[in-house]
Amino acid sequence: MAAAKKIITVIGATGAQGGSVIDHLLRSESQEYNIRAVTRSPDSAAAKALAARGIEIVQAELTDKDLSAEKDASLAADKAAAIETDMGINMANTALATETLYHYFCGGKSQPPHYDYKARATRYIKSKPELLAKTTFVWCAFYASNFAWDFLKPVYFPAIGQYVQMQATPSDQPIACIGNTRSNFGAFVGAALTQPETTRVGQTVFAFVERSTLGGLLKIWTEVHGVKATYVQIPRDTFFATWSAKAQEFTLGMEFWELVKDQEWTGEDRFLTYADLGLDITTLKSVKDSFAELEL
Template sequence: MVAKKLVTVVGATGAQGGSVVDYLLKNKSQEYAIRAPTRSPQSAAAKALSARGVEVVRAELTDVAALKAAFAGSYAIFAVTNFWGLFSETQKQSPGEKDVSLLANKAAAIETQIGMNMVDAAVATDTLQHYLLSTLADAYTISGGRSQPPHYESKAKVTRYIHSKPELLAKTTFVWCSYYATNFAGLAQPIHVPAIGQYIQIQVTPSDQPIACIGDTRANFGTFVEAALAQPDKTRGGQTVFAFVERTTLGGLLQIWAEAHHVKATYVQISRDTFFSTWTMEAQEFTLGMEFWDMVREKEWTGKDNFITYSDLGIDITASKSVRDSFEELEI
């Protein structure tokens, strides 16, 4: 009997990592065994993974030694970091702090260190053949220094760190996950205005800004990682997989959402100063990323023309959950 290839999935209880686990568990070849490092092995989410046959191990992402132990024996590793969770924790630790840049940069520094910790642990994993890192574009470099959102730069620093390690870079696939449908239930949630009988979505960037969307992250993201893992000769060596299921504009996305919920909605662009003086810190930081997308719109925010998409990977996109169907599942 051929031994299964061990894939260690960081963030297995989250949207991206959870989707990777889902797809690897239902992989037709049944060639993978899955390990999930977590800080809370006794949590309900971790126990649910264990019940599905996933090996759950305890590991703090801030502890390189624990990560090395968690990665030991891995054929492949999927790694993801969570800026928004760290940003929330940073705000809780600094009550009353109003400087969004200060807090965002603190969270970004922690995210970068966690990313580098995982890289160091991966380098020490002598069985490793494939390292898949969920990351984002290098906004600062692509924009010529005009844009540097902390939640982009924190990941870009880890990408550069991998580029400084040729042996790991040769085994690495970078994966960019596009716009989440769930943003419409949080950072970009339309607001109902009873006086006009419809919803409005307030943004800083224009409605014709191009956007690529993953839709339901949990339903769709994992297929890209599974396909990349199955085609290492195509995806390793520092190649980038751009995970999306549909392209549209910000205004078009709002109309898809409105149609999904059988309501009327209007896109409202306001000044940057007005938005930043009234909206939450999370929305302000998120908007920095949106401004970057608008700045390099002709490059579809990727800044490169040789990324790998679903067509290159042979993914049947019609089998994915559409953006409209993804929006239908969100409460309004």
């Protein structure tokens, strides 16, 4: 008699990270999971597209105290884009109440002040030994698609015949990039799933395919599109006065990277990269190829 499939619950299933996890699992040869996708909008086109692929769709809000969709799941993959403290703790409490929980993933793309919100939820999880023993934290690096944001997208100046990218942080700011998030992120979660003895007990997986600088990313972007571009650092106050709060949060995130540089951001001894997971990043979409998908 064939063993029953495990249930894997993906929160934020219609987003880039959650969607990437689902794509990876559907391509997996093992096919050992029944996938349950949790979304706030089950009638959306994205949710219906998942249902058409055989995914179970469940409606839920992260603020709900009873996330019954996650109950009896063998894994809960938290891929909400900006998890507030109460949401993170709510998810953790639901996981704690799940007797059959085997592996819990906690992550998402975060930038200050969201670092602080997520850190509080992380500390809560670490205060629960029985949950921490089954938890893997996942950090996703800079999206290549961020270059499409209004405050990051290089602007063409006809008078000088080239593009200009204006930022409040220096061009030599170190940064790690995931490339195409939808294509690449799921591979990191998939690799972590197959190595629970390595990735659980509160280990942190850092999902990226290339390390560079902000100026280095712009250089790759120019090479891909065959154009010239200049990186211009402008005063922080000027940048903040010009752009939205989203741009300000991004800058705070970059300033955080500048402060820690090569230090471990998590405060722990180390985190796990593609090398530790045995992941061949040549099979993933490079930063260069990811930029090629973006329109000028």
